[in-house]
Amino acid sequence: MRKPRIVVLGAGYAGLMTVTRLQKQISTSEAEIVLVNRDDYHYETTWLHEASAGTLHHDRVRYQVRDVIDNNKVKFVQDTVEDIKREEKKVLLGSGEELEYDYLVVGLGAIPETFGIPGLHEHAFMIKNINSSRQIREHIEYAFASYNMDEVKDDSKLTIVVGGAGFTGIELLGELANRVPELCREYDIDYKKTRLICVEAAPMVLPGFDEELVKYAVAQLEKKGVEFRIGTAVKEATETGVIVGKGEDEVEEIKSATVIWAAGVRGNPVIEKAGFENMRGRVKVRPDLRSIEHDEVFIIGDSSLMINEEVNRPYPPTAQIAMQQGELTAKNVAALLKGNNDLASFTPDLKGTVCSLGEDDAIGLVFGKKLYGTSASFMKKMVDNRALFMVGGPGLVFKKGKFKFM
Amino acid sequence: MRKPRIVVLGAGYAGLMTVTRLQKQISTSEAEIVLVNRDDYHYETTWLHEASAGTLHHDRVRYQVRDVIDNNKVKFVQDTVEDIKREEKKVLLGSGEELEYDYLVVGLGAIPETFGIPGLHEHAFMIKNINSSRQIREHIEYAFASYNMDEVKDDSKLTIVVGGAGFTGIELLGELANRVPELCREYDIDYKKTRLICVEAAPMVLPGFDEELVKYAVAQLEKKGVEFRIGTAVKEATETGVIVGKGEDEVEEIKSATVIWAAGVRGNPVIEKAGFENMRGRVKVRPDLRSIEHDEVFIIGDSSLMINEEVNRPYPPTAQIAMQQGELTAKNVAALLKGNNDLASFTPDLKGTVCSLGEDDAIGLVFGKKLYGTSASFMKKMVDNRALFMVGGPGLVFKKGKFKFM
Numbered sequence: 001m002r003k004p005r006i007v008v009l010g011a012g013y014a015g016l017m018t019v020t021r022l023q024k025q026i027s028t029s030e031a032e033i034v035l036v037n038r039d040d041y042h043y044e045t046t047w048l049h050e051a052s053a054g055t056l057h058h059d060r061v062r063y064q065v066r067d068v069i070d071n072n073k074v075k076f077v078q079d080t081v082e083d084i085k086r087e088e089k090k091v092l093l094g095s096g097e098e099l100e101y102d103y104l105v106v107g108l109g110a111i112p113e114t115f116g117i118p119g120l121h122e123h124a125f126m127i128k129n130i131n132s133s134r135q136i137r138e139h140i141e142y143a144f145a146s147y148n149m150d151e152v153k154d155d156s157k158l159t160i161v162v163g164g165a166g167f168t169g170i171e172l173l174g175e176l177a178n179r180v181p182e183l184c185r186e187y188d189i190d191y192k193k194t195r196l197i198c199v200e201a202a203p204m205v206l207p208g209f210d211e212e213l214v215k216y217a218v219a220q221l222e223k224k225g226v227e228f229r230i231g232t233a234v235k236e237a238t239e240t241g242v243i244v245g246k247g248e249d250e251v252e253e254i255k256s257a258t259v260i261w262a263a264g265v266r267g268n269p270v271i272e273k274a275g276f277e278n279m280r281g282r283v284k285v286r287p288d289l290r291s292i293e294h295d296e297v298f299i300i301g302d303s304s305l306m307i308n309e310e311v312n313r314p315y316p317p318t319a320q321i322a323m324q325q326g327e328l329t330a331k332n333v334a335a336l337l338k339g340n341n342d343l344a345s346f347t348p349d350l351k352g353t354v355c356s357l358g359e360d361d362a363i364g365l366v367f368g369k370k371l372y373g374t375s376a377s378f379m380k381k382m383v384d385n386r387a388l389f390m391v392g393g394p395g396l397v398f399k400k401g402k403f404k405f406m
Numbered sequence: 407m408r409k410p411r412i413v414v415l416g417a418g419y420a421g422l423m424t425v426t427r428l429q430k431q432i433s434t435s436e437a438e439i440v441l442v443n444r445d446d447y448h449y450e451t452t453w454l455h456e457a458s459a460g461t462l463h464h465d466r467v468r469y470q471v472r473d474v475i476d477n478n479k480v481k482f483v484q485d486t487v488e489d490i491k492r493e494e495k496k497v498l499l500g501s502g503e504e505l506e507y508d509y510l511v512v513g514l515g516a517i518p519e520t521f522g523i524p525g526l527h528e529h530a531f532m533i534k535n536i537n538s539s540r541q542i543r544e545h546i547e548y549a550f551a552s553y554n555m556d557e558v559k560d561d562s563k564l565t566i567v568v569g570g571a572g573f574t575g576i577e578l579l580g581e582l583a584n585r586v587p588e589l590c591r592e593y594d595i596d597y598k599k600t601r602l603i604c605v606e607a608a609p610m611v612l613p614g615f616d617e618e619l620v621k622y623a624v625a626q627l628e629k630k631g632v633e634f635r636i637g638t639a640v641k642e643a644t645e646t647g648v649i650v651g652k653g654e655d656e657v658e659e660i661k662s663a664t665v666i667w668a669a670g671v672r673g674n675p676v677i678e679k680a681g682f683e684n685m686r687g688r689v690k691v692r693p694d695l696r697s698i699e700h701d702e703v704f705i706i707g708d709s710s711l712m713i714n715e716e717v718n719r720p721y722p723p724t725a726q727i728a729m730q731q732g733e734l735t736a737k738n739v740a741a742l743l744k745g746n747n748d749l750a751s752f753t754p755d756l757k758g759t760v761c762s763l764g765e766d767d768a769i770g771l772v773f774g775k776k777l778y779g780t781s782a783s784f785m786k787k788m789v790d791n792r793a794l795f796m797v798g799g800p801g802l803v804f805k806k807g808k809f810k811f812m
Contacts (some may be wrong), residue, residue: 141547
């Protein structure tokens with residue numbers, strides 16, 4: 001009789017936390033653990049805005065999966081996931097191989113949501129992963145490097161438009177506001193010719209966040225040169241910039257060589273392809289994080305959807321929740337393996353949220369307390385370091401952690 | 407009566423050497439010295455291939471003009487030169503201002519020569535100055551950064567074509583051969599997918615150089631992955647690469663996102679515009695470096711053309727000769743000012759030539775002695791440091807010099 005096989009899809013916050021916890025809870029004789037991931041590294045999705053702006057090197061934002069898993073217990077397969085054949089209990093990989101499972105953990109993450117706005121896929125950059133982040137960094141750098149070569153100067157090369165004033169958009173703007181003056185020095189460019197514009201369709205910045213903190217964030221970013229166009233929708237991205245408008249009538253083109261779309265995410269398309277009942281690629285799960293349709297399939301991180309009963313809205317797709325779900329899933333899979341069907345339910349333990357405004361500034365609500373400036377910035381770095389600690393212990397924190405405090 | 411005014415055009419090797427020597431030889435009561443240059447900095451033209459490849463930061467390749475001139479004696483004007491009105495003894499500047507002179511020193515340098523090959527201006531990069539060099543660096547970096555983002559990989563993003571196997575072409579290839587493996591590590595690219603191709607119409611590499619040294623250079627560069635296409639002309643540069651051919655029949659397209667044209671120079675177009683008798687923008691001068699037509703106009707550096715009587719061919723446009731001409735011009739201008747019309751003649755003191763093959767390798771003929779590898783590489787750095795010393799003394803050498811020896 002072969003050992004039961006646990007297949008974990010994705011080495012993001014959810015999947016990697018599942019594996020690093022699970023490998024401590026079961027022995028090699030009890031089950032085989034297989035982790036599938038496209039890259040041989042994990043990256044910190046919540047730090048990608050820094051790699052994109054060029055304020056933190058992308059190698060600081062990733063680490064090798066094999067460095068944090070127990071390679072005697074976990075088989076790591078570097079491949080893409082093409083489909084999940086749920087009835088046959090098989091995962092189809094990009095290489096064409098099929099991987100049978102007895103237990104499946106789906107942590108396939110999210111992709112940018114474009115809401116059908118034309119031109120975004122062709123003309124806008126999106127913060128998806130290491131590859132896209134360093135492309136954005138180099139694109140901006142190339143635009144600045146080219147500026148002085150044109151006989152007729154094209155100021156749109158120095159204009160960066162960020163679509164979205166949510167968490168990612170605001171954090172990205174904070175980094176870019178710090179980066180642009182550096183680029184001006186590097187390429188002998190007059191800072192006054194640069195523009196950093198945030199376009200947001202919603203009537204507010206950081207919806208749902210404390211109003212006083214949001215006011216602080218907007219004022220700080222404006223001080224650093226960010227222009228906010230709130231209540232203004234991106235209608236279309238073009239080769240030369242974006243067309244934005246308030247309502248149908250007031251339509252305007254913002255000429256920009258760099259449009260970065262950062263206005264929300266949807267679940268990985270594999271979820272839809274595999275036929276799970278879903279909302280925008282995210283699957284509603286049972287309290288124990290299993291698929292409603294399958295007793296052997298756990299769905300976690302951005303692949304899952306959990307309703308916050310208090311406000312009757314889904315919990316946001318955050319690293320904090322993904323990691324907590326990974327921890328619980330490891331526990332529940334181990335229980336099932338040991339024949340215990342009484343699984344634990346997931347309750348997020350929300351410690352708070354910190355939104356960075358560049359390396360030197362942030363806002364946060366932590367344990368119900370409002371934080372500004374350096375104390376929020378310190379807290380943000382602690383949050384980032386904690387994520388490293390959870391997966392790789394103190395060694396990983398020393399290797400990849402953030403220790404440059406004010 | 408106003409003081410005689412000496413106007414020096416260009417702060418390249420020739421012009422800057424003229425000014426730094428002249429300011430020591432005449433007093434402020436004797437004459438006014440005006441130096442005109444497009445940028446507020448001087449750059450080492452002979453190091454631009456390093457800045458272009460990205461192996462040396464462009465700030466290491468330039469220094470402020472005001473830091474090496476005596477600002478009490480020399481008036482520095484940052485402007486472009488549009489025309490020289492020789493009969494009126496006036497220089498027309500880009501700002502529209504006119505600058506009268508009593509003595510003029512023209513050191514306006516060179517621009518790339520494209521020999522009328524179609525598409526080069528639109529689709530090829532050229533090593534002209536700091537602006538173009540850092541654009542090349544960033545263009546290559548962006549191409550590598552983008553590679554992994556494409557669903558269907560475009561290997562032409564990893565192919566760099568260098569047009570020309572002369573001095574600049576070979577030195578650039580040496581740097582690129584060192585840089586490409588670094589870029590592969592930076593952007594997770596398989597080095598085997600990269601290509602570095604040198605296309606040269608002439609039947610040989612480094613024509614005129616010692617055969618044995620050339621053989622060494624080619625072997626060393628080939629070992630580092632450079633493909634040589636000798637006796638092969640660039641027929642056209644296109645949006646997707648270059649069309650090359652041996653003769654009329656064998657025509658081939660090399661797909662490449664980065665074509666760098668480095669196959670020779672011609673004099674600054676202002677020379678032709680001003681109506682000097684010239685050959686490709688370079689003016690034949692008297693032995694004392696004055697224009698044949700004007701007693702008050704010196705023409706030096708790449709703007710001038712001197713015949714090497716021994717071989718009945720022009721001396722090559724090198725920094726070594728430009729600097730020596732600057733020294734002599736300072737002396738001759740000072741003599742004229744003091745009423746002495748018996749000017750000294752220019753004889754180049756050719757100490758030798760060193761051609762770098764990357765930071766770690768070189769070939770050279772110095773005082774008639776052949777040098778290879780580390781000793782040639784050491785000598786190359788000494789040559790570079792000497793150029794700094796000549797203009798700015800030991801301070802400039804310490805600030806900008808090259809001291810990373812093997």
